Amino acid sequence: MNQSSILDRIIRRNNVCISGQGDRAVMFVHGLGCDQRMWRYVAPTFEVDFKVILMDLSGCGRSDLSAFDLDRYSNLEGYAQDILEVIAALDLQDVVFVGHSVSIMLGAIASIRQPEKFSKLIMVAPSPCYLNYPPDYLGGFDREDIEELLDLMDKNYMGWASFLAPLAIDYCPSPELAQELESSFCSTDPITAKAFAKATFYADCRSLLPEIVTPCLVMQCSEDALVPEPVGEYLHHHIPKSSYIKLTATGHCPHLSQPVETAAFIRSYISASMANTVSRQI
Amino acid sequence: MSDILEFAPCGYIRFSETGIIERINSTLANWIGAPKHAIEGQSIQSLLPKAGQIFLQSYIFPQLKFSADVEECHFKLLTRSGERIPVLGNFYWSEREACASSNDDRTNQPQLDGSTTLYDVIIIRAHKRHQLENALVLAQQKADATVRELKKSNDSLGRFANMVAHDLKSPLRNINRLAEYLSDDYEDLLDDDGKDLLKKLDSTSQQAIYFVDKLLEYGSLGAKGTLEEVDLNRVVTIASETFSESMATTGATLQIGRLPTVMGIEIQLVQLFQNLIGNAIKYRSPDRSLIIDIQATQIDEKECKIWVKDNGVGIPAQYQQDVFDILFRLHGKDLEGAGIGLATCKWIVQNHLGTIGVESNIDEGSSFYFTLRSIDR
Numbered sequence: 001m002n003q004s005s006i007l008d009r010i011i012r013r014n015n016v017c018i019s020g021q022g023d024r025a026v027m028f029v030h031g032l033g034c035d036q037r038m039w040r041y042v043a044p045t046f047e048v049d050f051k052v053i054l055m056d057l058s059g060c061g062r063s064d065l066s067a068f069d070l071d072r073y074s075n076l077e078g079y080a081q082d083i084l085e086v087i088a089a090l091d092l093q094d095v096v097f098v099g100h101s102v103s104i105m106l107g108a109i110a111s112i113r114q115p116e117k118f119s120k121l122i123m124v125a126p127s128p129c130y131l132n133y134p135p136d137y138l139g140g141f142d143r144e145d146i147e148e149l150l151d152l153m154d155k156n157y158m159g160w161a162s163f164l165a166p167l168a169i170d171y172c173p174s175p176e177l178a179q180e181l182e183s184s185f186c187s188t189d190p191i192t193a194k195a196f197a198k199a200t201f202y203a204d205c206r207s208l209l210p211e212i213v214t215p216c217l218v219m220q221c222s223e224d225a226l227v228p229e230p231v232g233e234y235l236h237h238h239i240p241k242s243s244y245i246k247l248t249a250t251g252h253c254p255h256l257s258q259p260v261e262t263a264a265f266i267r268s269y270i271s272a273s274m275a276n277t278v279s280r281q282i
Numbered sequence: 283m284s285d286i287l288e289f290a291p292c293g294y295i296r297f298s299e300t301g302i303i304e305r306i307n308s309t310l311a312n313w314i315g316a317p318k319h320a321i322e323g324q325s326i327q328s329l330l331p332k333a334g335q336i337f338l339q340s341y342i343f344p345q346l347k348f349s350a351d352v353e354e355c356h357f358k359l360l361t362r363s364g365e366r367i368p369v370l371g372n373f374y375w376s377e378r379e380a381c382a383s384s385n386d387d388r389t390n391q392p393q394l395d396g397s398t399t400l401y402d403v404i405i406i407r408a409h410k411r412h413q414l415e416n417a418l419v420l421a422q423q424k425a426d427a428t429v430r431e432l433k434k435s436n437d438s439l440g441r442f443a444n445m446v447a448h449d450l451k452s453p454l455r456n457i458n459r460l461a462e463y464l465s466d467d468y469e470d471l472l473d474d475d476g477k478d479l480l481k482k483l484d485s486t487s488q489q490a491i492y493f494v495d496k497l498l499e500y501g502s503l504g505a506k507g508t509l510e511e512v513d514l515n516r517v518v519t520i521a522s523e524t525f526s527e528s529m530a531t532t533g534a535t536l537q538i539g540r541l542p543t544v545m546g547i548e549i550q551l552v553q554l555f556q557n558l559i560g561n562a563i564k565y566r567s568p569d570r571s572l573i574i575d576i577q578a579t580q581i582d583e584k585e586c587k588i589w590v591k592d593n594g595v596g597i598p599a600q601y602q603q604d605v606f607d608i609l610f611r612l613h614g615k616d617l618e619g620a621g622i623g624l625a626t627c628k629w630i631v632q633n634h635l636g637t638i639g640v641e642s643n644i645d646e647g648s649s650f651y652f653t654l655r656s657i658d659r
Contacts, residue, residue, distance in 0.1 A: 033340030037348055101340075141332055148333035148358075154419050155356040155412075156337075225327045225335040250300050252339040256347050257299060 007089040014055040014086055015062040020047035025092045026270070027053040029083065031101025031125075032200050033193075035061025038100060041259030042266070053090065057103065058082055059192025068192050076102070076203050079196075080109035087117050094119040096270050100255060101125050101226065102200040109205070111214045121216040122266050125252050126235055127227045129204040137206065140228045146201045150194055157190030209238035216242040217269040219262070223250045243269065293359075293369070293405035296376060301325045310405060315362040331360045346373055346401060356408070356415075368412035369405045376400040447497040454494060458487040482527065489523060496549030509634070511657050512548045514541035514588070518576060521555035528563055534572035541578050542586050544654040550630045551654075555590070557623040558650050562592035567645065585636075586656045593647040602640055627652070 010016075017036065020026075026046050028039040036043075036054040046052050056063040057079055058072075072078035083106055087095060095118050097107040104123035111118040130139045131146070216239050220232030229246075236244035245265055249258035287294055293310030297303050303322055311318045314329060321328075327335045334357045345352050352373040358366040376399075461483045469477060515538070522529075522536055529536065536559075544551075559574060566572040575591040597605060606628040631638040631652045642648035 031340070034344040038344060040348075141336075145332040145336075148331060149336050151419075152333055152337050152357060155415055156341075223325070225325075225339050251343070253343060253347075256344065 009067075010082075010085045010089040013058065013064045013067045014082055015064075016086055016090070017054045018051065018090070019043075019054075020050050020052040022048075022050040024049075024094065024096065025051045025053055025090075026096045026098060027055070027083075027087070027092075029055060029097070029099045029103040029106065030057065030060070031099070031103050032196060035063075037061070038253065039098075039255060042255045042263045045263045046267070050096075051092075053086070053092070053095075055083075055086055057106075057196070059189065059196055065189055065192065068189070068195075070191070070195060073192070073195050073199060075199050076105055076109060076205070079103075079199070080106045080113070083107065083110045084114055084117070087114075093117065096120045096122065098122040098124065098266060099126070101127070101252065102203070105203065105205045105208075108208060108212050112208060112211045115213050118214045120270060121212070121214050122219070122269060123216060123235065124219045124255060124262065124266075125221050125224055125227055126218060127231050128206045128209060128235060128238075130201045130226070131204065133204075137234070138228060139231060140226065141201065146197075149201070150197060153190060153194055153197060157193065206234075206238070209235065210240060212239050213241070217265075218242055218244045219254070219265060220244065220246045221249050221251060221254050222247065224252045226252045291406075293403075295326065295329075295403045295405070297326045297401055297403070299399045299401075301327060303329075304400065313359065313361065313367060313407070329359055331358055331366060334358055334360070342373060346375065351375060356412075359405070368408050370408045370411070371403050371405045374402045374404075376402045444498065447494050451491065451494045451498070454487055454490045458484065458491060461487060485523065485526075489520075492520065493549070496552070509545040509547065509655070511543050512546040512551055513543045514551065514578070517541075517548060517551045518555050521552050522559055524556055525559055525563060529572075532563065532566065532572060534563060534566065534574065537573065537575045539575075539577040541576070541588070542580070543657050544586065545657055546634050546654060550633065554627050554630045554652070557627050558590040561623055561650075562590065562594055562648075565592075565594045565648070567593065567595050567647075580656065581653065584656060585653050587651055587653050589649055589651045591647065591649040596644040596646055597640065597642040597648055598644060599642075602642055605640060606638065 015036070026043075028036070028043050030036055030038040035056045039054060043052050043054060059065065059068050069078075072081075083097075087110075093116075097111065097118055097120070099105075099107040099122070101124070104121070104126035105128060107118070107121050107123075108128075111121055127139060129137065130141050132138045132140065132142055216235075218232050218235045218239070220229060221227065222229075232244065232246070236242050247254050247258065247261060247265070249261060251257055254262045288307050289309060290307065291309065293313060294305070294307040295303055295310060296305040303324055303326055306318055306321050308318065311321055314321060327338070330338060337357060342352055342355060352371075355371045355373065356368070357371060358368050360366060461480060465480050465484065469480065472480065518538055518541060528534075555576075562572065562574045570593060573593050575589070577589045577591070578586055579589075580586050606624045627650075628638050631654075634654055636653040636655070638650070638652040640648055640650050
């Protein structure tokens with residue numbers, strides 16, 4: 001296989017979409033349960049002056065399901081590797097990485113491996129670990145909660161194999177089929193969806209935080225059912241060059257519920273010079 | 283809220299984009315075990331266990347936001363006493379009618395003007411369905427595990443067969459080589475019977491090597507095998523070599539017409555002819571010398587029919603259907619054979635997407651026929 005077809009395969013695997021006018025790259029990566037559409041209210045506002053990179057994580061959205069490898073994606077490392085491969089395939093430098101929820105840890109892992117590729121990490125509703133490890137750390141969930149979630153996924157995805165799978169297997173389904181897929185809340189292959197949910201909720205990336213050398217913005221939401229407030233503060237406290245901001249947006253998806261506010265904070269952090277960045281060394 | 287909905291046999295909630303419950307009907311409030319006023323104004327998350335909260339945030343909200351209503355969602359309600367009620371819910375955007383008339387803009391337009399979108403949810407309890415589906419999920423998981431096990435054991439069986447074939451190959455080669463040395467250096471010391479035995483040793487070991495080679499080839503192709511062009515003339519020559527001795531001693535003749543090239547797996551087709559020729563020899567008539575006639579006819583462009591005809595004892599009409607069943611033995615224990623020869627033939631032909639059958643008259647002989655795919659010309 002030659003060089004260009006490998007690159008092509010990576011682009012196809014993660015359904016990478018590139019738009020925008022600028023030279024500087026902003027990469028938006030979605031979290032659990034959805035795909036790049038999560039950024040549809042925020043990403044377009046950056047197209048005027050940035051190169052905007054959107055992708056679907058493996059097993060999500062329109063990623064190439066045939067490329068899904070249960071071993072590779074049994075933990076966050078595999079997904080983080082994908083991000084580095086996309087960056088390499090597009091030959092990007094000084095990437096501003098904007099991640100939501102679990103994907104902020106993918107960005108963090110990737111930035112630790114290849115810090116020279118990243119200029120800033122922006123973490124929307126982030127958590128380094130969703131599980132409770134009392135008494136020192138309360139991520140919000142016990143193992144039983146996660147088991148119950150996986151069971152819930154089983155129930156809701158039950159019809160997937162017989163009804164939706166035949167549609168999803170076709171990489172580029174017809175518009176009607178695509179509509180059909182998009183309009184179903186369980187349009188992801190349950191096997192890949194569960195793999196991602198497990199990789200997310202059983203991960204504990206707390207020990208990595210001090211190794212992050214890239215400047216970070218931690219954006220904590222109000223009343224986020226998935227991320228208790230102390231978690232955002234924990235991140236800010238343990239990531240060397242981090243700034244912290246608490247959004248008025250409630251819930252776990254401020255980029256959907258308060259896209260204007262969210263986009264404004266992202267933009268101002270990107271344009272802030274390093275000198276102005278609130279940083280705290282520990 | 284209309285009186286009908288208030289006490290309807292289903293739960294009803296209206297909540298805002300931020301998840302705040304604006305209305306709840308009495309039916310649902312009763313299920314939850316709290317007065318309506320204690321629920322209204324709270325977050326919808328307060329009605330869900332943590333797993334449900336994650337599911338709502340990660341899977342349901344984005345979907346509602348983008349395009350679709352969410353239907354038939356399984357989740358559990360958390361009552362005030364800590365019980366879980368399995369339910370099915372339909373989530374609808376509450377102003378869908380108004381939206382439909384304005385080109386369904388909501389998918390692209392966030393609410394930037396401070397107004398908030400409202401969602402209506404209808405909930406029904408699904409205790410029994412839940413139990414059934416639990417059983418189904420379990421059964422599915424069991425079936426999946428069995429399939430995985432089966433695949434694993436098939437794979438290891440295949441690997442084992444491959445390994446054995448590999449291991450057999452070199453001793454067989456050695457036997458063949460030893461026979462050659464024996465023939466080169468000591469043939470003069472042997473009488474005619476000895477020379478004859480030596481020749482047979484040579485040809486038998488060569489045939490064994492051929493089979494092991496084919497077995498390895500077949501194993502490497504996977505169980506299904508890939509069809510390739512196979513010259514049936516060559517196949518019949520290889521297959522009949524096995525019987526050269528018994529045919530000579532019984533005075534049998536083999537007549538072979540012009541045979542086509544077909545799409546097939548060579549080793550299987552060799553086995554097919556070996557079984558049919560062996561069968562003809564086994565069931566020859568004591569009253570006359572055996573004549574085996576192998577002919578082919580073209581059915582159409584894509585298919586040909588092959589006949590293997592003998593003048594043996596024949597098969598009674600009532601058994602002609604059964605002869606291809608595994609372990610069917612027409613002639614009791616009088617004749618050697620495991621009873622799987624014709625079953626193997628059937629399997630091979632079916633594996634080639636063909637059909638197999640027999641026409642036979644008692645004391646006149648049998649005519650086995652099967653169809654194969656001709657090569658495209």
